[in-house]
Amino acid sequence: QQQVKQSPQSLIVQKGGISIINCAYENTAFDYFPWYQQFPGKGPALLIAIRPDVSEKKEGRFTISFNKSAKQFSLHIMDSQPGDSATYFCAASSRSNDYKLSFGAGTTVTVRA
């Protein structure tokens, strides 16, 4: 059973637009929530991560919003660029479980120029 549910499966956005990807989890033991970006033929690369003691984290054009009570978190990509076209995975892990990652199913983002 998938511990992290991710949506949408894919999205298309115009250059300069905002991409939003949502994830939900059930396990309240999770205490680390990273987002990974993956290009074809490459391994996932950490994009940004958040812990549940903050509700938002921003790094450049990428922002994570976290809602602990709803057990949901989302990735916002502002001013989307063609180079952002990739597959994005949310994930969750816990210190008590040695930070083994549980991944969402992934979202393929296509940015049209």
Next chain:
Amino acid sequence: GAGVSQSPSNKVTEKGKDVELRCDPISGHTALYWYRQSLGQGLEFLIYFQGNSAPDKSGLPSDRFSAERTGGSVSTLTIQRTQQEDSAVYLCASSPWSDNEQFFGPGTRLTVL
């Protein structure tokens, strides 16, 4: 510095053969994880090594899968009597002690004919 490396990058084998996949983690990283990425199952945890402790094998899908880590560094994932459902990309990630950021290698794409 050098990232996580994996070899081979591609492996094609016949059903029933054994295969060995290699992972060289980032120097000094004590934690090493293997994941599998397949179309049907997404990204799933396989096995975890931390220093000289006994590995956490809880994610291995069958007893045909095994892994070892020599000298706390290089790791080898072995799949015996390969089946077509073993076809996937096998990813290795490493992490520093007491940190939770995992750095992924490029993966080995395994195709079982």
